[in-house]
Amino acid sequence: MVSKIKKKSKKITSFISFQDTILNLQKYWSKKGCVILQPYDLEVGAGTFHPATTLRSLGPKPWKTAYVQPSRRPTDGRYGDNPNRLQHYYQFQVLIKPSPKEIKKLYLNSLTAIGIDHKDHDVRFVEDDWESPTLGAAGLGWEVWCDGMEVTQFTYFQQMAGLECNPISVEITYGLERLCMFIQNKKNIFDLAWNNEGILYRDVFHQSEKEFSAYNFDYANTENLFKIFDMLESEAKSLIEKKISLPAYDQCLKSSHVFNLLDARGVISVAQRAEYIARIRDLTKEIGKIWIESQN
Amino acid sequence: MSEFFLELFSEEIPANLQSNARNELKEIFQKFLDENDITINSKVKSFSTPNRLVLYIDKIPKEIEKKSLEIRGPSVNSQDMALQGFLKSNQINKSQVYKKTTDKGEFFFFKKPSVKISTHQLFRDNIKKLLAKISWKKSMRWGEHNLYWGRPLKSILAVFDKSILDFNLNHLQSSNKTFVDKNLEENLKKFTEFKNYEKFFKLNNIIIDQELRKDFIIKEIIKA
Numbered sequence: 427m428v429s430k431i432k433k434k435s436k437k438i439t440s441f442i443s444f445q446d447t448i449l450n451l452q453k454y455w456s457k458k459g460c461v462i463l464q465p466y467d468l469e470v471g472a473g474t475f476h477p478a479t480t481l482r483s484l485g486p487k488p489w490k491t492a493y494v495q496p497s498r499r500p501t502d503g504r505y506g507d508n509p510n511r512l513q514h515y516y517q518f519q520v521l522i523k524p525s526p527k528e529i530k531k532l533y534l535n536s537l538t539a540i541g542i543d544h545k546d547h548d549v550r551f552v553e554d555d556w557e558s559p560t561l562g563a564a565g566l567g568w569e570v571w572c573d574g575m576e577v578t579q580f581t582y583f584q585q586m587a588g589l590e591c592n593p594i595s596v597e598i599t600y601g602l603e604r605l606c607m608f609i610q611n612k613k614n615i616f617d618l619a620w621n622n623e624g625i626l627y628r629d630v631f632h633q634s635e636k637e638f639s640a641y642n643f644d645y646a647n648t649e650n651l652f653k654i655f656d657m658l659e660s661e662a663k664s665l666i667e668k669k670i671s672l673p674a675y676d677q678c679l680k681s682s683h684v685f686n687l688l689d690a691r692g693v694i695s696v697a698q699r700a701e702y703i704a705r706i707r708d709l710t711k712e713i714g715k716i717w718i719e720s721q722n
Numbered sequence: 723m724s725e726f727f728l729e730l731f732s733e734e735i736p737a738n739l740q741s742n743a744r745n746e747l748k749e750i751f752q753k754f755l756d757e758n759d760i761t762i763n764s765k766v767k768s769f770s771t772p773n774r775l776v777l778y779i780d781k782i783p784k785e786i787e788k789k790s791l792e793i794r795g796p797s798v799n800s801q802d803m804a805l806q807g808f809l810k811s812n813q814i815n816k817s818q819v820y821k822k823t824t825d826k827g828e829f830f831f832f833k834k835p836s837v838k839i840s841t842h843q844l845f846r847d848n849i850k851k852l853l854a855k856i857s858w859k860k861s862m863r864w865g866e867h868n869l870y871w872g873r874p875l876k877s878i879l880a881v882f883d884k885s886i887l888d889f890n891l892n893h894l895q896s897s898n899k900t901f902v903d904k905n906l907e908e909n910l911k912k913f914t915e916f917k918n919y920e921k922f923f924k925l926n927n928i929i930i931d932q933e934l935r936k937d938f939i940i941k942e943i944i945k946a
Contacts, residue, residue: 524865527876530733531906544905551772553736555860566862566873568734582864582874593866 442541444606444620444627448494451518451600454539455492458532460520463493468676469683472497473519473599477675480561483523483586483595484714485721492520494602498683500690503639506632509614513638514631518600525582525596533580533598537572541609547572556581560682560706562588562714565597577605587714588707603627642690651691655684655702662709671717678709723763724782726845726887727916729879729900730775730853732871737772739872743856744770744932747777750855754848755779760786760841769930773904776930778916784883786844788837795819795830805830842882849880849889867893876907884914902926 442450456462466476473479473495482489495517503513526532534544551568556579558564567581579599583591603615612618616628662677685702688694694702735743748768755762762781769776793812796804798821809815812832819830861870869875869892880887880896889896902909913919920930929935 525874527865528907531908534905549905551734553734566860582862584862592863594862594864596864 441619442606442609443622444602444618446622447540447602447606447609448516448518450539451536452492452494454536455520458490460490460492460522463491465493465495466679468679469498470495470679471499471682471686473517474558474561474563474597475679475682476519477672479519479521479595479597480563480586480710481671481675481714481717483521483583483591483597484589485718486593487523487721488593489521489523489595491522492518494518498686500638500642500686503635503642503690505639506616506635509616512603512615512631512635513642514634516602518602520598521595523595524593529596529598533570533578536598537577540605542572548574551580554579559703560710561586562707562711567597572608575604575608577601577608587717588711589714589718642687646687646691648688648691648693651684651688655681655688658684659705659709662713666709666712666716669716669719671713671720674709674716675713678706678713681709682706723780724784724841724883725916726777726779726782726882727879727913727919728777728849728881728887729877729919730875731773731877731879731900731904732775732875733873734772735770735775735872739859740770740772740775741932742859743775743872744768746856747775750852751777751779754852758786758844759788760844770932771928771930771935774900774930780916782841784842785838785840788839790836791834793832793834794824795832798828798830808832842887845882846887846889849887850891853891869893877901879913881914881916 452462461478463476463478466478470476473493476493476495478489478491478493482491496514497517498514500513502511504511520536522529534549537544537549548571550571552571554567554569556563556565556567563583563586565581565583565585567579569576570578570580577600579597579601581597581599583595583597585591603618606618607613607615610618616626616632618627619625620627620630658677658681662674662681665674665677685694685706688702689699745768748766752766754760755766760782762779762783764780767778769778795808805816805819808830809819812834814832819832821828822831823829858870858872861872862874863870864874875891875894877900878891878894878896879898879900880889881898886898887896898914899910899912901907902911911922913922923930929938
């Protein structure tokens with residue numbers, strides 16, 4: 427007979443600080459053969475925008491990487507007042523091409539490395555197909571829930587920069603703050619223990635959240651930002667003509683962030699929004715083509 | 723009488739894709755049975771869990787008789803090349819054809835004799851084509867494979883009359899084993915009969931039949 431559903435308790439092997447969570451994930455994925463990269467040194471909205479994911483997921487060459495990526499989403503800022511929302515947060519990103527057969531096992535064991543044994547928790551793979559209009563990208567996959575909380579995005583890329591992926595990469599993105607709130611059983615991001623010496627997330631980032639929210643929503647000079655967007659787009663186009671993909675992609679990332687700032691300032695209409703996204707996507711597509719040519 | 727059961731084990735398939743695939747799988751195999759005049763004294767059944775798409779057909783006759791069939795060939799007035807092509811495609815010689823007048827004129831005919839075909843053979847010859855008929859609303863590729871499926875397909879268990887129904891689907895080879903641990907995709911276990919498969923998973927807290935699973939959940943919710 428089917429036994430009764432077991433009531434599972436939140437069992438965390440040991441307390442793990444924010445910085446140790448990152449270190450443990452880096453160690454784990456390093457042992458699995460991933461190139462451990464450092465964050466990309468430009469403002470991006472997610473780990474996916476790092477060229478180590480966007481561009482490296484294109485073309486035939488195998489690739490394995492893992493890195494932390496500070497991610498900026500200006501519209502998500504709340505002046506440091508909201509316990510769950512930030513305009514600057516961290517993602518831990520893993521990209522493996524081609525996606526290995528045992529990827530689910532690798533992922534579940536990575537949770538064990540940060541104190542979450544999947545046997546003690548209700549881990550679910552819930553449908554969450556992904557699309558990025560600015561990257562011209564799409565993938566199929568899941569958001570992974572641990573005892574009802576979303577802790578990871580798990581995606582098989584099917585398309586990137588408007589091009590079909592072949593072979594297929596798998597992307598695993600851990601939302602580090604949310605994951606640590608689960609591990610440390612905290613209700614407020616700012617209460618997370620950054621290390622084991624009493625330093626909290628608040629001590630590191632609260633002022634930054636307040637000030638950047640003010641910049642993003644109130645003070646960013648929109649007249650200049652519109653000009654900067656045009657300049658970046660023009661620079662990207664010129665570099666595309668010269669067929670140098672990586673510097674062209676940098677211009678594209680910068681223009682994407684400028685667009686996000688304009689969006690946060692509320693100066694972009696619905697029609698303009700679609701037009702700006704299309705302009706960024708067009709750049710990404712051209713860059714993707716140049717990148718692939720360079721890979722063959 | 724024979725039993726056929728199939729388990730397509732994959733990473734978690736979303737609920738709506740799962741129910742479509744489950745229904746289609748049943749319809750595709752029912753149509754295949756009908757088209758081949760295979761009468762079973764039971765119903766084609768299909769089941770699913772997020773990881774397991776299962777088909778079960780019981781009481782299949784071991785062989786079927788394909789009735790004698792009169793096949794029309796080219797017109798007697800057509801060039802010899804047409805007749806040669808007809809002979810070749812039916813793997814026969816000229817002595818086996820005869821002339822017959824119809825409303826549309828005189829034609830060559832061939833009477834295909836009735837034959838006995840093993841259903842095992844018929845299933846093996848058609849299963850790949852049948853599985854390719856599942857029309858996923860959304861499908862994907864993974865790794866370096868060219869197969870499209872709802873989510874990555876990891877193993878195929880196919881048993882006909884307690885033996886493996888041997889075939890390959892792209893990079894996957896059928897077997898009589900499946901993963902017991904759906905998360906780590908470990909602990910392969912062999913099955914030769916559906917009743918043992920169903921019983922084993924029930925003992926391991928997995929109800930294969932979605933309707934029974936639904937009833938169980940509702941009962942537990944009411945109790946709670």
